[in-house]
Amino acid sequence: MNYSPARALARIFAPAARMGKKYGVEWWILCAGACIIAAILFMALFPGTLAPFNPHQQDTGPQLASPGGAHLMGTDNLKRDVWSRIVYGSRTILGVSVLAALLSSLVGITLGLLSGYSGGILDRILSLIMDSVYVFPGLILAIAFAAMFGPGIINITLAVAVIYIPTYFRLVRGQTLAIKQELYVEAARAIGASGTTILWKYIFPNVIATTVVVFTLNVADAIMIEAALTYLGLGLPPSIVDWGMDLAMGKKYLPSGQWWLITFPGMMISLLALGFTMLGEGLAEILNPRLLER
Amino acid sequence: MKNLVRYIVTRTLLTIPMVLILLSIVFVVLRVMPGDPVSSMLGGHAPERVIEQKKEELGLNRPLAVQYVDYLWQVARLDLGDSMVFQQGVTDAIIEKMPATIELTFFAMIITLVVGVFLGAYAADHRREFRDSMIRLYGIVIYCIPVYWLGLMLQLIFGIWLDIFPIAGRTGSRILSSTFEQSGFYVIDTLRAGNYAAFGDVMHHLVLPAFTLGLTLSGIFVRLTRANMLDVLKADYIVAAEARGITHTKIVYRHALKNAMIPILTMMGLQVALLMAGAILTETTFSWPGMGRLLLERIYLRDYPTIQGVIIVYALFVAMVSLVVDIIYAMVDPRIRY
Numbered sequence: 001m002n003y004s005p006a007r008a009l010a011r012i013f014a015p016a017a018r019m020g021k022k023y024g025v026e027w028w029i030l031c032a033g034a035c036i037i038a039a040i041l042f043m044a045l046f047p048g049t050l051a052p053f054n055p056h057q058q059d060t061g062p063q064l065a066s067p068g069g070a071h072l073m074g075t076d077n078l079k080r081d082v083w084s085r086i087v088y089g090s091r092t093i094l095g096v097s098v099l100a101a102l103l104s105s106l107v108g109i110t111l112g113l114l115s116g117y118s119g120g121i122l123d124r125i126l127s128l129i130m131d132s133v134y135v136f137p138g139l140i141l142a143i144a145f146a147a148m149f150g151p152g153i154i155n156i157t158l159a160v161a162v163i164y165i166p167t168y169f170r171l172v173r174g175q176t177l178a179i180k181q182e183l184y185v186e187a188a189r190a191i192g193a194s195g196t197t198i199l200w201k202y203i204f205p206n207v208i209a210t211t212v213v214v215f216t217l218n219v220a221d222a223i224m225i226e227a228a229l230t231y232l233g234l235g236l237p238p239s240i241v242d243w244g245m246d247l248a249m250g251k252k253y254l255p256s257g258q259w260w261l262i263t264f265p266g267m268m269i270s271l272l273a274l275g276f277t278m279l280g281e282g283l284a285e286i287l288n289p290r291l292l293e294r
Numbered sequence: 295m296k297n298l299v300r301y302i303v304t305r306t307l308l309t310i311p312m313v314l315i316l317l318s319i320v321f322v323v324l325r326v327m328p329g330d331p332v333s334s335m336l337g338g339h340a341p342e343r344v345i346e347q348k349k350e351e352l353g354l355n356r357p358l359a360v361q362y363v364d365y366l367w368q369v370a371r372l373d374l375g376d377s378m379v380f381q382q383g384v385t386d387a388i389i390e391k392m393p394a395t396i397e398l399t400f401f402a403m404i405i406t407l408v409v410g411v412f413l414g415a416y417a418a419d420h421r422r423e424f425r426d427s428m429i430r431l432y433g434i435v436i437y438c439i440p441v442y443w444l445g446l447m448l449q450l451i452f453g454i455w456l457d458i459f460p461i462a463g464r465t466g467s468r469i470l471s472s473t474f475e476q477s478g479f480y481v482i483d484t485l486r487a488g489n490y491a492a493f494g495d496v497m498h499h500l501v502l503p504a505f506t507l508g509l510t511l512s513g514i515f516v517r518l519t520r521a522n523m524l525d526v527l528k529a530d531y532i533v534a535a536e537a538r539g540i541t542h543t544k545i546v547y548r549h550a551l552k553n554a555m556i557p558i559l560t561m562m563g564l565q566v567a568l569l570m571a572g573a574i575l576t577e578t579t580f581s582w583p584g585m586g587r588l589l590l591e592r593i594y595l596r597d598y599p600t601i602q603g604v605i606i607v608y609a610l611f612v613a614m615v616s617l618v619v620d621i622i623y624a625m626v627d628p629r630i631r632y
Contacts, residue, residue, distance in 0.1 A: 128311060128315060131312070135567060135613075136316060138571065140605060143574070144324065147601065231440075232574075234593070247442070251446060251579075255454065257454055269443060270435075270440065274435060277434060277438050281434065
């Protein structure tokens with residue numbers, strides 16, 4: 001058998017294709033989502049390789065130039081290169097939304113485990129608080145937090161993180177309640193395992209699988225909330241490059257027809273959110289087909 | 295029946311702690327968290343004496359517990375205080391802006407339901423066909439498009455390029471709202487005044503904002519309707535109807551859809567939170583003079599009593615909707631009792 005690049009490529013992708021046969025369209029959704037995320041992650045990690053200009057640099061060309069030539073996505077009112085700002089802006093939105101989702105999952109999972117395992121008055125109070133926050137519109141809560149905290153990367157991350165804590169709490173608490181009754185937990189208790197051991201070694205590994213799915217879907221949501229806050233002019237100082245802020249700035253030039261200033265930042269926000277949603281949807285179907293129907 | 299009454303009473307009583315918690319969260323966020331409303335309101339460079347005087351005036355120097363009780367008492371009387379910036383009561387300002395928001399969300403909800411439910415039912419009817427995949431794709435993609443960007447793009451396409459719909463406000467410049475305004479619901483007011491030109495103008499202005507908000511939420515309903523319809527279409531009575539020779543369309547869109555609607559309607563209650571959040575963003579994009587824009591304008595002005603008031607109204611509204619939805623659900627489904 002002689003070597004050919006096509007065959008080598010086919011061999012690399014063979015496992016993916018096998019998975020595709022096994023899980024059908026869900027697997028390809030997952031792959032597409034992962035590809036989008038990988039592409040934008042590359043942007044965020046190595047912006048220098050993609051962006052021809054510094055995102056803050058003014059006078060890169062004519063003012064409000066339409067896409068084409070030296071400016072792939074045109075220039076804005078300060079003669080900055082829109083594509084370069086898109087590339088560097090990916091760092092802000094990815095950083096904030098992933099960090100926020102990590103933070104809220106950490107707090108939510110911990111509280112959910114404790115609340116579900118210990119029960120009693122703590123569980124009652126925590127559940128009531130979390131349920132109340134859960135029904136409250138997340139964006140409004142985030143707006144209130146962002147307005148109080150003032151602009152800043154850490155502040156906006158906290159404002160976004162707060163609204164997802166109840167999601168994890170409710171999920172993990174419910175599962176903890178169910179797993180607590182399992183025979184193997186009772187067996188562990190019978191051989192004298194401490195509460196911490198049971199929580200950490202017996203219950204936690206069993207709840208983590210579903211939280212992975214919720215995590216990816218949460219990042220997708222956090223992306224839209226982050227961009228919404230900065231679009232509204234809350235959350236970040238103007239010195240930071242951010243898609244939502246670029247969108248808000250481009251809005252002023254909509255009536256005069258400078259379409260590229262709003263089209264590209266918004267498209268990127270949607271694409272990134274779509275990437276995480278597709279990853280989450282695919283994972284959900286493959287790990288647990290009934291999870292999202294509940 | 296007696297059980298139902300007991301359920302309603304218990305559920306209503308349970309709303310009280312929920313409202314209390316929501317109000318407490320608002321209090322904690324706006325008063326206890328770091329960030330001083332008075333100094334930021336006075337510009338941050340005001341002398342200490344002026345800040346202290348203003349704080350004294352607003353009662354912010356009292357112990358937190360006293361402030362908290364006073365705050366709850368305020369809300370209970372539905373007196374949300376006075377604006378720090380304008381000579382206007384907060385309650386009045388909110389009442390003035392509320393009809394615009396309700397009008398927008400009402401029409402958006404209709405669009406969501408019509409588009410989402412129809413597409414979902416159609417997809418379920420053509421399960422595993424190409425059309426089904428396309429509709430499911432639509433559901434995922436539209437969910438990921440931020441409502442404000444959808445609004446901007448619709449403005450660009452239909453407002454600027456095609457120039458067929460206005461992109462801002464509730465009425466055109468030639469229509470004077472003072473000639474018909476009574477309740478603030480322009481759709482109703484213009485009809486009652488018999489001013490059909492103004493009615494047309496109001497509806498014309500509603501198209502883009504309502505579609506923006508409505509389409510964004512339709513994705514969720516596509517998925518939900520599709521999942522429910524798939525279950526219903528498998529039921530025995532559908533097979534029986536088929537056997538009786540009723541046309542397929544009639545079975546799907548009348549018999550099956552009716553049964554699939556119950557969970558969909560209750561889901562609507564849960565979507566109210568999303569609808570209100572979306573309304574804030576839609577109002578900002580379309581310069582729609584509703585509660586969301588009021589909230590943001592006052593955030594920029596650092597008018598804390600108004601910010602607090604608007605958020606309280608949202609909280610009360612959410613608590614009420616979740617109560618109503620639960621009661622409706624209990625009426626429809628007798629298994630739900632305490």
